[in-house]
Amino acid sequence: MSTPATWLASLVALVIAGAAVGAETLSSWNDGPAKQGIVTFVNAVTQKGGKDFVPESERIAVFDNDGTLWSEQPIYTQFAFMLDQLRAAAPKHPEWKSNAAFNALLAQDKKALAEIGQKPVLELLVTANSGMTVGEYDQSIRNWLRSARHPQLKRPYTELVYAPMQELLAYLRASGFKTFIVSGGSVEFMRPWAEQAYGIPPEQIIGSQQDVSFAMRDGKPVLTRAPQIVFVDDGPGKPVGIYRQIGRRPIAAFGNSDGDLQMLQVTAAGEGRRLMLLVHHDDTEREFAYDRQSHIGKLDKAWDQAQADNWIVVSMKSDWNRIFAFQK
Amino acid sequence: MSTPATWLASLVALVIAGAAVGAETLSSWNDGPAKQGIVTFVNAVTQKGGKDFVPESERIAVFDNDGTLWSEQPIYTQFAFMLDQLRAAAPKHPEWKSNAAFNALLAQDKKALAEIGQKPVLELLVTANSGMTVGEYDQSIRNWLRSARHPQLKRPYTELVYAPMQELLAYLRASGFKTFIVSGGSVEFMRPWAEQAYGIPPEQIIGSQQDVSFAMRDGKPVLTRAPQIVFVDDGPGKPVGIYRQIGRRPIAAFGNSDGDLQMLQVTAAGEGRRLMLLVHHDDTEREFAYDRQSHIGKLDKAWDQAQADNWIVVSMKSDWNRIFAFQK
Numbered sequence: 001m002s003t004p005a006t007w008l009a010s011l012v013a014l015v016i017a018g019a020a021v022g023a024e025t026l027s028s029w030n031d032g033p034a035k036q037g038i039v040t041f042v043n044a045v046t047q048k049g050g051k052d053f054v055p056e057s058e059r060i061a062v063f064d065n066d067g068t069l070w071s072e073q074p075i076y077t078q079f080a081f082m083l084d085q086l087r088a089a090a091p092k093h094p095e096w097k098s099n100a101a102f103n104a105l106l107a108q109d110k111k112a113l114a115e116i117g118q119k120p121v122l123e124l125l126v127t128a129n130s131g132m133t134v135g136e137y138d139q140s141i142r143n144w145l146r147s148a149r150h151p152q153l154k155r156p157y158t159e160l161v162y163a164p165m166q167e168l169l170a171y172l173r174a175s176g177f178k179t180f181i182v183s184g185g186s187v188e189f190m191r192p193w194a195e196q197a198y199g200i201p202p203e204q205i206i207g208s209q210q211d212v213s214f215a216m217r218d219g220k221p222v223l224t225r226a227p228q229i230v231f232v233d234d235g236p237g238k239p240v241g242i243y244r245q246i247g248r249r250p251i252a253a254f255g256n257s258d259g260d261l262q263m264l265q266v267t268a269a270g271e272g273r274r275l276m277l278l279v280h281h282d283d284t285e286r287e288f289a290y291d292r293q294s295h296i297g298k299l300d301k302a303w304d305q306a307q308a309d310n311w312i313v314v315s316m317k318s319d320w321n322r323i324f325a326f327q328k
Numbered sequence: 329m330s331t332p333a334t335w336l337a338s339l340v341a342l343v344i345a346g347a348a349v350g351a352e353t354l355s356s357w358n359d360g361p362a363k364q365g366i367v368t369f370v371n372a373v374t375q376k377g378g379k380d381f382v383p384e385s386e387r388i389a390v391f392d393n394d395g396t397l398w399s400e401q402p403i404y405t406q407f408a409f410m411l412d413q414l415r416a417a418a419p420k421h422p423e424w425k426s427n428a429a430f431n432a433l434l435a436q437d438k439k440a441l442a443e444i445g446q447k448p449v450l451e452l453l454v455t456a457n458s459g460m461t462v463g464e465y466d467q468s469i470r471n472w473l474r475s476a477r478h479p480q481l482k483r484p485y486t487e488l489v490y491a492p493m494q495e496l497l498a499y500l501r502a503s504g505f506k507t508f509i510v511s512g513g514s515v516e517f518m519r520p521w522a523e524q525a526y527g528i529p530p531e532q533i534i535g536s537q538q539d540v541s542f543a544m545r546d547g548k549p550v551l552t553r554a555p556q557i558v559f560v561d562d563g564p565g566k567p568v569g570i571y572r573q574i575g576r577r578p579i580a581a582f583g584n585s586d587g588d589l590q591m592l593q594v595t596a597a598g599e600g601r602r603l604m605l606l607v608h609h610d611d612t613e614r615e616f617a618y619d620r621q622s623h624i625g626k627l628d629k630a631w632d633q634a635q636a637d638n639w640i641v642v643s644m645k646s647d648w649n650r651i652f653a654f655q656k
Contacts, residue, residue: 057529134571178531191575201385202575203506203532212571214564214590221593223571230558236542243462243540243551245573247519247530262542265549 025171028164034277034319037312038168041275042175045251052273056176060250062242062263063169065183065190065207067256067297068279069198071160073288074151075108076296078189081144082125089128099124110295122229126210130227134188134212137225142192155326161197163325165254165279169198177252181205182241184234184259206241208233238263256281261302268309276311278302283317286327353499356492362605362647365640366496369603370503373579380601384504388578389603390570390591391497393511393518393535395584395625396607397526399488401616402479403436404624406517409472410453417456427452438623450557454538458555462516462540465553470520483654489525491653493582493607497526505580509533510569512562512587534569536561566591584609589630596637604639606630611645614655 023042029035044052045059066072083105086096096102101120104112113121129137145158153160169179181190181200187207194200211226233241239262242250252275253260253267264276280299282289291299306313314320322328351370357363372380373387394400411433414424424430429448432440441449457465473486481488497507509518509528515535522528539554561569567590570578580603581588581595592604608627610617619627634641642648650656 057523060531180531187572187575195385203388203508203573205575209572212568214567214594216593221567221590221597223567223594239542239549239551240540244515244537245531247515247533262549265544266542266551269549 022174023171025174026164026167028167028320028322030319030321032319034312034314038171038275038277041252041273042172044273046175054251054272058248058251059172059175059177060180060246060248061172061177061252062180062182062246062250062254062267063165063198064238064255064257064260064263065181065185067281068254068260069161069165069181070157071150071153071287072297073281073290076185077157077160078185080148080157081141081189082128084144084148085128085140086125096124123227126225126227126229130210130225132225134223134225137188138192141189145193155324158193158197159326160324162279162320163322163327164320166198166325168254169200172252173199179204180242180246180250181207182233182238182263183207184232184237186210206233206245208237234259236262239266242266251275253277254279255302257297257299258302259297261305264302264311265305268311276306276309277314278306278311279314279316282315283320283323285317286323287316350502351499353502354492354495356495356648356650358647358649360647362640362642366499366603366605369580369601370500372601374503382579382600386576386579387500387503387505388508388574388576389500389505389580390508390510390574390578390582390595391493391526392566392583392585392588392591393509393513395609396582396588397489397493397509398485399478399481399615400625401609401618404513405485405488406513408476408485409469409517410456412472412476413456413468414453424452451555454553454555454557458538458553460553462551462553465516466520469517473521483652486521486525487654488652490607490648491650491655492648494526494653496582497528500580501527507532508570508574508578509535510561510566510591511535512560512565514538534561534573536565562587564590567594570594579603581605582607583630585625585627586630587625589633592630592639593633596639604634604637605642606634606639607642607644610643611648611651613645614651615644 023039026035044050045054047053063069066076086105090096101116101124104116105121148157149155150157150160172179179200181194183190185207187205187209190205190207191202194205208229209231211228211230212223213226214221214223231237238260242263249270250267251270253264254277255264256279268274268276278299280291281287290297291303316323351367354363372378373382375381391397394404414433418424429444429452432444433449476485477483478485478488500507507528509522511518513535515533515537518533518535519530522533536557537559539556539558540551541554542549542551559565566588570591577598578595579598581592582605583592584607596602596604606627608619609615618625619631644651
């Protein structure tokens, strides 16, 4: 039995414990310079009265998604979804049979795709879902995610999130950070599962945007997908997306490819202590290995700058004792 | 002197008090159907186990800014800023002397402006700040806000925020709501002061967007303002902005004009309990009185729908015992 005083003491202890989730949560990270660099940074910016202290409202951390928080090989997950969407829509579009982009896409004919160029391919992909209401589109993503499996790893895609990064997200939030996704993929494709997978709510996801339009239909307001892409959140688009939606410069940025370079540069250019980190895919056994020559997730210029400017480069092979939660 | 037990008890009392900021904070609201409607709604959606309970993550509340959270007459504050910006930029643009839009703007010649139409006026206004870095632009807004005064009310504009709405924002947040601004004005113009005035951080402000572009300049990344408007967050644009940046349907929406109608319609169309509220400007003595015939902040169709659908209409004259914090 507890007296009122010990009951109060327990409550206070709980409150204090809640505020002090610490580096011990990074259990999938091996001890080494990467983990040490993260912890040193977090300690520095959270230590009250310290010279590097940053108030909570300014502790903004941004994460690329594909290849940084979950797997992106052999093709972006959203691209796999879009291909299935195209196949499903094909019976209603007999004219696609003679469409070069359609045929090259379904055959995944890289040479033909390169010759056709990006524009006709994108136009075709956005046509497949234009006219859907945003609710219908959201449902089609949820349905697909439930049944689709990764071709090599044979798992639902939402299980292919990196456990060490999930721990890192939780550690940062427990340290007063607000965490955002800044992805080249579309916001709609991440919203249905990012909260459960990463603890990141829909309003903290920045991504590429296909237009939607408002209309009244049978007295009810509906938002419908239009066939235009209005924002590409990749490369130089990432700092633009951050400026538009966050409006403050991040103090920590996490990526894995040249598409994240400008986001890391903008983060690095702020005053005060900063954390820039790249995930390097070097683990053929547990996931994939690719960098300078890869057709997606190419890590070349960003790697050079990481070397020159002492950004943290994480070796998935040696810095992470597990990659996916199901591995332990 | 306090014993450890009483010290703990005080701490716990503080914690509990912090969590229980309630309807008594609405001290600038007179008792009546408007205040009662707000409190009844908040109690309903926050009561655990109740039939109308809404989990915290879904408690999204959206607020128009001009005319809902602060004064918008005789001209939008941002428009006053833009006119001063034009005047300041004029010496560098001798060609403006023969520009009809420029002359009509500076003369505030409503007839000429109507004849010229919106497009040349907007083009001129965005030209005045294009080429500035986002930091320079932010600084120009801060400088202006420090020195500018409202022509009739003779106060800095940032003092012309409505005290009852500040209390309402605090009350909603204390009840687990996340509060957003959804304004026809630009995000940049609100970010410098909205956190202090409303407790709303930059990343929870949705507004109209002028384009910015990324470039490296002397080895440093910079974002520069471009002369294109890429998003107009007004009328049917408001639900689109909410969809793009929040990605969930609000359960409460607050506006004052027909520009807020679609935002309120989309909020109302969701399942479960909802709160839709319009601020009606009917107080010539303490602020301004305008509605169906006003050239800005016109309240006509939205008023009709409020009557038909029992949305709350706040009379500033009779529902608020003060309008501005400096009035008491």
